[in-house]
Amino acid sequence: MPEVRRYVMRGLEKISSGCLWLFHILIFNYQSALGKIRANMGSITEEKHINLQLGWPSPALFPSEALITASQAVLGDPKIAAQALVYGPDPGHEALRSAIASWLFGFYHPEAGPIDPSRIFVTNGASGALSMLLTRFTDPEYTKRIWAIEPTYFLAAQAFQDAGFDGRMRGVPEDDEGIDIDFLRQGLLESEKEPAKEATFKGAAACPKIYKHIIYAIPTFSNPSAKTMSLRRREQLVQLAREFDALVITDDVYDWLRWPASETGQTQLSQPPPRLVDVDRKLPGTTTFGNAVSNGSFSKIVGPGVRVGWVEGSPDVVKELCKYGPVRSGGCQGHLSSMFISHLVSSGALEKHIQETLIPTYQQRYYAMMESLKTHLLPLGFTISPTGDYEGSRGPVEAGGFFTYINVPTNTLRTSELVEHALDRFNLRVAHGGMMLVAGDPDCASRASQGFGQALRLCWAWHEKEDIDEGIRRLAAAFQSIQAR
């Protein structure tokens, strides 16, 4: 019996030591595999984060000194401080309205002549102004559709939804000249067949002008496509708006940031394209309210935190905006900051900042990005989406704004997948075309899957040249690694 027990015990010892040995091997292999994965991950994800999605001006470029001077001039003088720290006038500080009007005239030289300050309404930025315009000039029943050029600035969608247009936004494809005008005309004609409804939410006494349609566009250096609309299309769009009782709201927030497209080619810039509001003022037949407003902002040329912008439209549009609820109650929506901006504009500090800091810096970052695209992505089949030219004939000799839009060379890879992979494995963030849909329009979504959705938007404003180059390298590596899977 003891013999048998000894025999069994020895067997068990052997088995358990074998198991232990196997267990050790498994643990060792697991740990070394984990170590390798960690080492690999570390080399990628511990690299500096690069964000080519962010459409923000980089903080190093903020005109802080000029703002300190401006704030001292405003708050250091008791008389001016008293004006700055009370509720502001409804359309904005008079001196700022005049300063903006003459600064805009100096830049655009509109054919219709000088810009009267009565055309300027000071806002808390383009986003806030969009909501104000929709509140005062649309009715969820009477106004039929919101038309937006696709790809669009996707963050604008919420303002349209807030105003009651969820499900009634429609995309209009961008063509070589900035907008497929026949597509829009067809869409407007179709919607005219639907029975007209009364403006049940906005009484005529409270809101004397309600438009039947809103057309939303970013005609110059568009976000996201970087496209500039041709002059011909600008004129056609205004005519179409008049014909169908539409208000064209244009975000004109990038117009100032412009430079020659090539470092070595033509250096002379032409006149900036007229805004749609300029075209509306120039073309015979404009109405009291007009059919276009320009939504301007200091976010990209001073800093988004200042929350100051302006709307230019007919004096009647300005009067209506003064009736916007929060303005009625609280006056100008960004009053104190707007007083600082007033100093910046009238002293010439803003213009100096744009010419001597922003343009030279962004221009160099743009060239760096183009060079890097040429080296790393174009050889892989990526293409840069054409940016157009407002005269429609000279080719893209000017560049500007914040963005470039690049087409991904395959329809089999979803751009959202590429973007996720770039973030997970290469610590790089970029925006993909699928984000730029006109929300709630199923046709726009299906057009995107074969067209503008298969693209990426890259911004050069946030990072310095070296990081831009590194970001493009990582994008190329991300694309190659995902293709190799």
Ligand SMILES: Cc1ncc(COP(=O)(O)O)c(C=O)c1O
């Ligand atoms: C086209 C467009 N409109 C509006 C905005 C936001 O402007 P604001 O900061 O004046 O609200 C942006 C910012 O990215 C933009 O690109």
